[in-house]
Amino acid sequence: MVKVGIINVTGYAGMELARILSRHPEATIASVTGRSLAGKRLSDVLPHLAGLDMTITEEVTGSVDVVFSALPHQASAQKIASFLGKGVKAVDISADFRLKSLQEYKEWYHADHPCPERLEEAVYGLPELNRKEISSAALVANPGCYPTASILALAPAIKAGIIEPDVIIDAKSGVSGAGQKAELGYLFSEVNENFRAYSVDGHRHMPEIRQGLQAVSAGAKVDVTFMPHLVPMTRGILATCYAKLRPGSVGQGEKAAVDIRDLYNSFYKNERFVQVAGAPPATKQTLGANTCVVYPTLDPRANRLIVISCIDNLVKGAAGQAVQNMNLMFGLEESAGLRQLALYP
Amino acid sequence: MVKVGIINVTGYAGMELARILSRHPEATIASVTGRSLAGKRLSDVLPHLAGLDMTITEEVTGSVDVVFSALPHQASAQKIASFLGKGVKAVDISADFRLKSLQEYKEWYHADHPCPERLEEAVYGLPELNRKEISSAALVANPGCYPTASILALAPAIKAGIIEPDVIIDAKSGVSGAGQKAELGYLFSEVNENFRAYSVDGHRHMPEIRQGLQAVSAGAKVDVTFMPHLVPMTRGILATCYAKLRPGSVGQGEKAAVDIRDLYNSFYKNERFVQVAGAPPATKQTLGANTCVVYPTLDPRANRLIVISCIDNLVKGAAGQAVQNMNLMFGLEESAGLRQLALYP
Amino acid sequence: MVKVGIINVTGYAGMELARILSRHPEATIASVTGRSLAGKRLSDVLPHLAGLDMTITEEVTGSVDVVFSALPHQASAQKIASFLGKGVKAVDISADFRLKSLQEYKEWYHADHPCPERLEEAVYGLPELNRKEISSAALVANPGCYPTASILALAPAIKAGIIEPDVIIDAKSGVSGAGQKAELGYLFSEVNENFRAYSVDGHRHMPEIRQGLQAVSAGAKVDVTFMPHLVPMTRGILATCYAKLRPGSVGQGEKAAVDIRDLYNSFYKNERFVQVAGAPPATKQTLGANTCVVYPTLDPRANRLIVISCIDNLVKGAAGQAVQNMNLMFGLEESAGLRQLALYP
């Protein structure tokens, strides 16, 4: 059994890790930490985990094989470095090790990178694109929620070169993506029966998406317009992605749609957690499940590829993907602990 | 492996059965039926069950050990009778075999009982009260959602005789309790940002609750005022139950609350699926889980017992409890297939 | 034109006052205050009031005839006292002047009353019960949202003596009732798809309701069990009230329901803002309107009166009723500025 430490179990990603790992057949939760709630019983703080009888501590206690850090960025890298030094593997759910460029990190996170010496060895944890590297990594940077949905939506088309490398990603997220923060803007009365765009002047996930798409673009620079919106729901991301088809890259008329579907089906044919759907998906198809549903289509009038993708932002967009990464890092069955179907309705 | 047939898989209870049973370690879904959608693939109709590769048929096909009927009442009893005759066990999720009195059935369901000859052998499937009878039953009447929450909330107090047998149950349910019916009153625009009572002049679950409470009241007649309300949420029931404490039945002052908690803790101490909570519960603690959370307290100013209980109406209130009953009927571990924790947030 | 000052315009009650008063034909908003947002333009802070071109100041500026205080309790009474001393009338939306007993105030608000010398002159601003006193008052204590819905539901029955003076009020409120507070418990992700009771051990509106009912009970002591619940919606309160009918107080059989309806129709026959409904109401019938809908019925099996009432907690439960009170205090048409119909759906 892999012994796991969850750092900052009381946030939304942390509690979702606890939920998933508590039912993992080959992992055991050895320690859970939380700052302000240290000393409390986990089942008092998070009654939906009533079966998990543990005490929240300030630091990881006992011996662990891997830590998941759900700390905020900056704090996360520092904490993780100390574990790596002791031979403990780590999955970082914060953004600290995602961007490969120190300069981009500084530009978007407004601070120097807290642990540049570990940046090179960190592997970007999108298993569908980086499975091999993840399998041998000691440090995995778990992707952001929007990047997971966006990169999986566009990677097949970018890699095949069928679209111009200038994409628009109009993304919509449930509110849990903002974390458990006591801010006025996330109050029920402010969000309910309301819809808005946010981070209109630039969101930190844009450079992460761009980096992910550039990694499969065979050198071509990719322009990304990324616009996130807040949906009055708790979980779920839907990304609607637009790009011009390159002239001649797919067949004419009805053939175009067929070619595109074939491309996507082929790209993901061995993937357990990516489903190329035959009909436009809805976020709720993924609620609680580690699935990304991808639906490619085209607007023939404007000669434009449109790809819609859906995930549960806390599962495939955070805790579930983190466990998928752990499974790879420890040579376990990739879907261990992750076979739960979506809850519907 | 127990071979299962799900009759009417396309309703909310039916699809929830498919979700749970598809991950059951000792059962296998052998056949799923649906009327208007017969011939379609289950994963096309219910894309959240994409992993389940089956075709919906009009009738149960092949050999099965047990059928779950999620048909409407009247149709359900008739269908079930045919299976019982062939030695197949049955769990009826409809209301047909719940009420023991033919007269009450007629009064509340406005029709003669469709299968009176099987009524006597039917066991009311509330495992926490009838475990032994369920274990040897061929036909189990799966309780209604409100009765599950209400009876589990009040049975300890009624049985111990600490309250007057005149209870008020003010119950609140998410909309999925109404099933997947295309009626104006359940449209999103009608329910959202809205709250109302319904069936104000009498709800069919009232006699079922009364029967369940009377079964533990040592002969005392129990009066039940039952008032259901529609909450703008999909899943979840919360019942707030009120009754006058009998003079002298519990201690004075602070002792009263302690005595009540002791009574409930003791009553449910061996129950895996009933949790006596130390703080007032919220429905979301049970989302997707087969749990009933019960919180007994009292209003000392009015000398009144108050018990709050929560369930997921589609799990402990329908499909989950049905699987719990199946487990008992086939001598399996009672919690097999039902260990999923609630999804939160 | 009545010149109005709104103290603490940036909370939910304050902004609702601004919305209503900006369209009032005989009042003009002369000054709006707010602490942390002083100096900002109202239309920048509250863009839905884009038409209102005013600057938020720290204190009321210029001359006003009346102030509405939407400050928290304690702070509110102190601020109001200074205006009363200058001959300015006041409507207090806080709880400071609602309870007539200094001792109850201390017990429930955990502090000494901040302005006991003004308490006696304060009139409880429920126009349907205290219209005459309000008309000549300089200081009106605007009722709480739950007390408005509860007292209007039960006053006719209590006054007529048809019920035992031991009532249960099971109340459900939208989240805006908690105000615009950045607390974890009111985050969208915590409230959405969730339902719970709160203040289970006692809510401050209970003594206010009891006082209001006792005022019409002809001296009889009234016991009140009050249980509030949080509904995943923004606006709206629905109270379901239960009490045993006194033997012989209403007719037998079908006559009972008729007698009860006649009593309520007669009690409210001249009231513009109370509607005795012919069918069970839903909160959304009152969204944005200054209406209380009341539906009395009975459970003949348990010989119990049930009254359901609905309001918009921010209108009839706060700002709208405050304007109704102002209209009375200044001899204006009682419905001036308050004729808006509910928004549906």
Place this chain on the structure above:
Amino acid sequence: MVKVGIINVTGYAGMELARILSRHPEATIASVTGRSLAGKRLSDVLPHLAGLDMTITEEVTGSVDVVFSALPHQASAQKIASFLGKGVKAVDISADFRLKSLQEYKEWYHADHPCPERLEEAVYGLPELNRKEISSAALVANPGCYPTASILALAPAIKAGIIEPDVIIDAKSGVSGAGQKAELGYLFSEVNENFRAYSVDGHRHMPEIRQGLQAVSAGAKVDVTFMPHLVPMTRGILATCYAKLRPGSVGQGEKAAVDIRDLYNSFYKNERFVQVAGAPPATKQTLGANTCVVYPTLDPRANRLIVISCIDNLVKGAAGQAVQNMNLMFGLEESAGLRQLALYP
């Protein structure tokens, strides 16, 4: 007083017309019709309109100056034609008279145009673009909800020629846009906590938007990719619009954003119902109000104009705009009956 008939008052647009017109200072509702509910009292069917004491009839009764038709397309044109023949003016809320091309009508509505002889005289009722024509029209085609939000967002940029005539409109709507139809897809349990695109292969509002933009494009053909999404909320539309800036059409660097804002401010400077916002808007700023909020910005990295616009789909997107059109047709103050501020929160 203008005497008004509302045809099909029981749908969402019709009941919203009744709400607005019942408070209109210079119009009076003379007759309301409805098919299945004919003979019922309006206040029984729509209790939020309790103040409106009228009987629903099958046909318009008495003499009227104008009819609003909220019938489905096809039925609407036929009904309207009969009134026009009698000298009664008409505002058609259906789509029948919006598209100027009979061929496009047939292509998108799958039927021949029901009244081609009236098509030429029909004026497209977007007052901000067609005020003069509306003022002298007898027949106004009230724009669709998406077209209203989309055309108002993009018209200034298209007219000024600062963008390439190839636009993407990623639109999100509350569920009331679908009308009061008892379809499974609009049930609360299907929509709540869910988000999806729909009409992915083409939506009828696309050609209407294209026609509207082409009308201001100085002859340039405009390509429109239009993708609608369903938001789990009742009211509100937000459209996020993307287009490439034409080289040199606006200033460099920071100057670009300023130029764009100046253009929009100037375009709408005399418009009471279009508000060019200084910050990204949220749909709730428009709830119940006849306002369109427009926020133009740009993505400097991709040299792309982004315009976000919001409306209440039932007010500026339907009934409110219809009344605005009526006001113009009868020479009334354009904002008569439409001064209500948005309800927030």
